[in-house]
């Protein structure tokens with residue numbers, strides 16, 4: 001949506017307790033600030049996915065996790081279990097703890113920002129789409145359309161608002177309070193908008209902060225995360241992997257230790273990666289392939305897009321398969337769009353019969 005457009009209807013983002021009823025049962029979204037999960041949290045989530053859900057954890061494009069296939073009322077037990085492992089620190093703010101952070105960065109401000117958001121009573125009113133980002137300086141999350149982002153620039157930190165550098169510069173110790181202040185300012189001026197970029201004018205949001213004279217040149221949101229051997233910002237070594245179609249089976253999750261979930265439906269770990277079927281080869285065809293739930297999991301789906309996406313045999317440009325025009329879960333950035341229709345697919349807007357879609361996607365990935 002562009003500036004000054006009006007939203008109609010309520011923001012229906014699911015939460016851990018406010019589950020969405022899909023064709024295959026309840027869908028709960030668990031916010032994982034910064035994507036950081038300790039081993040014991042991940043293992044308990046795996047048990048919950050096996051016991052209450054369909055046996056897998058779904059990774060989202062904001063590095064959150066979803067459980068699906070929940071029976072009616074299962075969210076009560078889920079909520080109690082999540083609270084027990086520190087993943088539900090606030091009932092009132094659970095859907096607004098949307099915080100992305102650079103996966104290889106220190107993530108040092110994640111917990112502080114999470115606590116500050118939860119401590120500010122009015123921020124419970126933020127739309128569930130509102131997104132904070134803490135960029136380590138890598139530029140990997142600052143330009144992925146967050147509403148408020150922190151990006152180190154020299155010895156200070158730029159606070160970007162609505163994806164734009166308005167010149168706000170703060171010391172490291174004021175980053176969190178400034179981001180919270182921007183979110184509060186948005187709440188004061190918003191009408192029906194869900195995102196800062198939808199406001200007709202952001203002047204009232206950015207007013208009153210310290211400004212520097214320079215501006216950061218906007219970057220391009222990456223469409224893929226760290227794959228293969230990686231070096232963390234602190235010099236530690238590890239491995240990055242893509243999770244096929246973003247579905248991490250309970251057994252795979254139990255085999256991992258501490259992880260960082262990435263916004264590209266992958267994980268990074270310190271040390272080595274166990275051989276559990278995740279993709280660590282950057283040239284594998286499954287890299288950059290994502291899909292919505294599709295048929296039979298969603299009532300609106302016109303095709304089993306998961307199965308079609310898994311059959312993608314040619315590597316290349318990122319591709320997102322969707323069972324209808326809503327394109328749920330589409331990653332930000334330059335992505336080949338494959339959308340099921342009543343009589344086939346649209347591949348980047350071009351009609352293609354079902355029997356030719358694999359060929360069209362292979363061509364589109366290599367353009």
Ligand code: SF4
Nearest residue numbers: 292298323324327328
């Ligand atoms: S894109 Fe359509 S088919 Fe896919 S999950 Fe969303 S609503 Fe369902």
